[in-house]
Amino acid sequence: MTYAPGSFEAAQLAFVNTELSRCGYGSFQAASDLTSAAVGHSNYMTLNGGLITHQQAAGNPGFTGLTHRERIRAAGGSAARAAESSEGIDAVFVGIRQSYNALIAAPMHQADLLDGWSEIGVGIGPRPINSQTPELRLLTLAYGGSKRNSVAVNGVRNFPCEGSIGIVGNGIETPNPLPELRTFGPGLTFETNRVGSIEVEGITVVETATGTIRPTVRVIGPVGYTLSVNQAWRATYVTTEAMRNGTAYRVEARGRTWATNNKTGPSIPWTRSYNFTTLGNPF
Incomplete structure (x- = not known):
């Protein structure tokens, strides 16, 4: 339709x-x-x-x-x-x-x-x-519909990505997956092939114009969520405060992937560097 x-x-x-x-x-x-x-x-x-x-x-x-x-x-x-x-x-x-x-x-x-x-x-x-x-x-x-598994083995895909626009800077959820935080930013997701595993060993989020580094935390869903955000093949982070509206950010991330869900066999290092802009006037 x-x-x-x-x-x-x-x-x-x-x-x-x-x-x-x-x-x-x-x-x-x-x-x-x-x-x-x-x-x-x-x-x-x-x-x-x-x-x-x-x-x-x-x-x-x-x-x-x-x-x-x-x-x-x-x-x-x-x-x-x-x-x-x-x-x-x-x-x-x-x-x-x-x-x-x-x-x-x-x-x-x-x-x-x-x-x-x-x-x-x-x-x-x-x-x-x-x-x-x-x-x-x-x-x-x-x-x-049928779920797609379109990331190559040991490949890495991220969202947002280079050139993403219109991402609301506040990651509001109900129930709150991070009740210890008053506000937090949008999800920053990294994933590999679903038969594999991914780890983020370091992530830095920088406000491009000011150079201000935003602290990050990995999202863990509270009791009551049926969706498991963080799985062997996917990891999601947020900044510990909401991002500014209409603002450019740079994300630098690095880690390792494995070809299996239980991290057996050799690991492959990966890096990501990308820029995205939050929505100028979300509400």
Whole structure:
């Protein structure tokens, strides 16, 4: 399927595909069952007071299924397809102030977007969730399709990458994967082939104009997350404070990869140096 030209859904898909393909990731194709499930869930959350949740309750207005898997089944997807799926949700600004960029920056949601899915469904709520902020609506992204394993053995891919733009400087997540921090930056992800392992032995994030070095920490998800951000083949870091809006940063990273998940056999050293710019006015 395709989204209507000029629609929010088309803009969301185009932004995600542009940013992912820039960094060597495969593009998403819109799918009708995933879109129907996503639209239904955004509608449910809107109808029920603007709550943000992955769960629905039977009997509530707009109920389409308890879990995202049930909602995909209800939209016509097979049991096997629903079993291999995921979901991301957020409150976003549409119209003049578009901020769907936030999902690709938040480290846990970023990991989902980078997880190799080939298909997506975009669902935006039918109306604003409050009268004070008329552009603020609820977004659901449903992911599915065959997962791709497109990094070469002992190869390294990173996100953001050289030339990335529009990355929100604040990596807000609920629940917070780093509750000891008041704020933190967007996810900085490094990965190798899924049958292998990767280690980051050093990472430096520098604000280009000032030379200020931003301390970093590796993201560990809290209890309650079903998505494992840090796996043998993937490591995600954030700066310990939010990054500045509309600001250029340089990332220098180094480490090792192995051709196996248990780090047997020889390791191969790797280095990465890249520049990216945060979004100028995210909200």
